[in-house]
Amino acid sequence: MARYEINGGKPLEGTVTISGAKNAAVAILPAALLVSGKCRVENVPDISDVRILLDILEGMGVKLAYPEPHVVELDSSEVQCTTPDPELVKKMRASYYLMGALLGRFGHAHVALPGGCNFASRPIDQHIKGFLALGADVDETEDYVALKPTEEGLHGARITLDMASVGATVNIMVAATLLPGQTVIENAAKEPHIVDLANFLNSMGAKIRGAGTDVIRVRGVQNLHGTTYTVIPDQIETGTLMIAAAATRGDVVIHGCIPTHMEALTAKLLEMGVRVTENDDSIRVRPQGVQRAVNVKTQVYPGFPTDLQQPMTSLLCMANGVSTVSETIFERRFMHLDELRRMGAHIKLMDHSTILIEGVRELYGAPVTVTDLRAGAALIVAGLMAKGVTEIYETSYIDRGYERIEEKLRSLGADIRREKLS
Numbered sequence: 218m219a220r221y222e223i224n225g226g227k228p229l230e231g232t233v234t235i236s237g238a239k240n241a242a243v244a245i246l247p248a249a250l251l252v253s254g255k256c257r258v259e260n261v262p263d264i265s266d267v268r269i270l271l272d273i274l275e276g277m278g279v280k281l282a283y284p285e286p287h288v289v290e291l292d293s294s295e296v297q298c299t300t301p302d303p304e305l306v307k308k309m310r311a312s313y314y315l316m317g318a319l320l321g322r323f324g325h326a327h328v329a330l331p332g333g334c335n336f337a338s339r340p341i342d343q344h345i346k347g348f349l350a351l352g353a354d355v356d357e358t359e360d361y362v363a364l365k366p367t368e369e370g371l372h373g374a375r376i377t378l379d380m381a382s383v384g385a386t387v388n389i390m391v392a393a394t395l396l397p398g399q400t401v402i403e404n405a406a407k408e409p410h411i412v413d414l415a416n417f418l419n420s421m422g423a424k425i426r427g428a429g430t431d432v433i434r435v436r437g438v439q440n441l442h443g444t445t446y447t448v449i450p451d452q453i454e455t456g457t458l459m460i461a462a463a464a465t466r467g468d469v470v471i472h473g474c475i476p477t478h479m480e481a482l483t484a485k486l487l488e489m490g491v492r493v494t495e496n497d498d499s500i501r502v503r504p505q506g507v508q509r510a511v512n513v514k515t516q517v518y519p520g521f522p523t524d525l526q527q528p529m530t531s532l533l534c535m536a537n538g539v540s541t542v543s544e545t546i547f548e549r550r551f552m553h554l555d556e557l558r559r560m561g562a563h564i565k566l567m568d569h570s571t572i573l574i575e576g577v578r579e580l581y582g583a584p585v586t587v588t589d590l591r592a593g594a595a596l597i598v599a600g601l602m603a604k605g606v607t608e609i610y611e612t613s614y615i616d617r618g619y620e621r622i623e624e625k626l627r628s629l630g631a632d633i634r635r636e637k638l639s
Contacts, residue, residue: 218639221609221623223600224632225582229467231629235455235474236262236620237287237448241410243311244387245417245448246270249291250279250318251394252421254443257290261448265616266309273305273312296322303329303361309617313341316362317388320353321395325365343378343385350374351392351400373398373437381406381431381517387414393435394423400435407431408518409478413449420444452478454619455500456525457594459483461626462502463491464532464602469629470501481521485511485529489536510538510576515546527553527595534562535602536576543571553592556585560599560607582607587614594619601631 237260247270249256261267263286271289275281280292299319306312306329319326330341341362345355348364352371356363373396378385386406391414393400405411407429415428421444424436455474462469463486476483476495483493483500492505510533515523523546533540534557544550551572554564560583563575582605587593593615600607609615612635615622623635 219612219635219637221597221600221612222634222636223582223597223603223607223609225580225601225603225605225607227601227630227632228465229462229469229601229626229629229631232470232472233458233625233629234472235450235458236260238262238410238413238451239264239266239453239618240383240408241413241448242267243270243309244314244391244410244414245446246274246289246291247314247318248391248414248418250274250293250296250315251322251391251418252441252443253294255290255292255294256421256443257288257445259288259445259447260450261287261289262451262620263287264618264620265613266311266618269305269309270312273301273315276302276305299323299325300327301329307332313344313384314387314391316344316348316364317391320348320351320364320371321392324371327361327363329361330359341384343380343382344388346378347376347385347389347402348392350376351389351396371396373400373435375401375403377403378405380404383408383411386411386433390415390425390428390433390435391418393437394418394425394441395439396437398437400437402433402435403431405431405433406517409449409452409475417444417446420446450474453522453524453591455479456482456522457528457598457619458625459486459493459500459502460525460528460532461598461601463489463504463508464535464598466504467629468501468503470499472499474498474500476500481519482525482529485513485521508536510536510540510574512541512543514543517546523547523550524591526550527591528598530554530564530572530574531557531595531598531602533574534564534577534580534599536574538576540574540576541567541571542574545570550591552588553595556592556596557599559583559585560603562599579604581605584608584610587611590614590618597622597626597633600633601626
């Protein structure tokens with residue numbers, strides 16, 4: 218147990234480097250199960266979700282080595298287990314990617330239903346739809362999902378998702394990689410980590426085309442080989458630091474990022490009056506006059522990311538005018554509003570998916586509690602903006618997706634420290 222203590226009101230200045238993408242890493246590491254051999258994955262973020270996932274894989278028989286920081290070598294040659302530890306599985310949402318990997322490698326799986334941040338019900342019905350189309354018999358209870366082949370066996374299929382689900386796209390793509398025939402995923406998710414996963418699988422000999430579009434085609438292959446692969450930079454960490462720089466009216470250069478992944482956020486910051494300049498693998502954020510209120514609506518990629526909605530909400534609390542934020546992806550992603558109000562924000566909930574933010578001149582430090590990962594990022598941004606000291610509790614949520622965020626912010630001049638609680 219720990220808390221953050223932030224003495225706010227100091228502009229961030231300097232340079233910072235982005236870690237590997239959480240959402241890519243937690244999809245790529247389970248996909249290594251498809252290979253009866255060795256994979257070397259580089260630029261792996263050192264975050265709690267990844268550590269839990271690696272513990273799960275090791276418990277299943279994957280041999281792990283860590284030759285240098287942010288590098289993991291995985292040898293799945295001797296894996297026989299298709300029932301990962303349910304207690305560990307329940308600690309993170311992305312553990313459901315084990316379903317697709319085990320179905321593809323062994324033809325069957327028994328995986329507990331996942332845990333993670335409790336901001337939405339997030340059903341896995343689209344995953345189940347995909348598994349059924351691939352020829353799996355699915356036994357779903359309140360506690361687990363069990364998969365096995367039907368009498369006709371597992372095979373490629375044409376699958377049209379009812380919504381562009383990232384999780385379902387990942388699970389279907391991974392499962393289909395080793396199945397006979399061609400699988401076509403229509404209305405597929407297009408997020409950068411979907412493309413990264415497809416590139417990882419292709420580097421092992423998979424035949425996947427169309428990742429990054431709404432139609433992905435997977436031609437099944439008989440086997441895959443080991444590979445060395447580097448995880449892309451984290452889009453959401455990049456965005457969070459861009460927002461933090463704007464919120465403190467600082468001057469920050471963010472290195473090791475992919476600017477094209479940030480276009481939706483960059484457009485909103487420019488609309489607010491923030492100065493954003495891009496190079497090949499870096500973004501500079503600095504002040505430029507009064508920051509204006511804007512309207513934000515979350516959408517699937519390449520629209521505004523739901524994972525940046527909460528940090529953006531904090532930034533808008535001190536924008537000049539009235540902003541609206543509409544959340545269209547998850548139905549309970551406004552759980553951080555009471556904490557922002559505690560700090561002096563003027564926020565009104567219009568309905569279950571839309572809020573109205575009236576910009577104020579100042580926020581004030583206060584004790585606040587994190588309710589989920591990105592809410593934690595929002596409270597850090599608010600604490601950096603606020604006058605006085607902000608104490609942030611339940612920081613374990615933040616550790617799930619941000620690698621040593623307090624150290625990166627401190628290197629930029631933030632007065633932030635992490636304190637262990639007894």
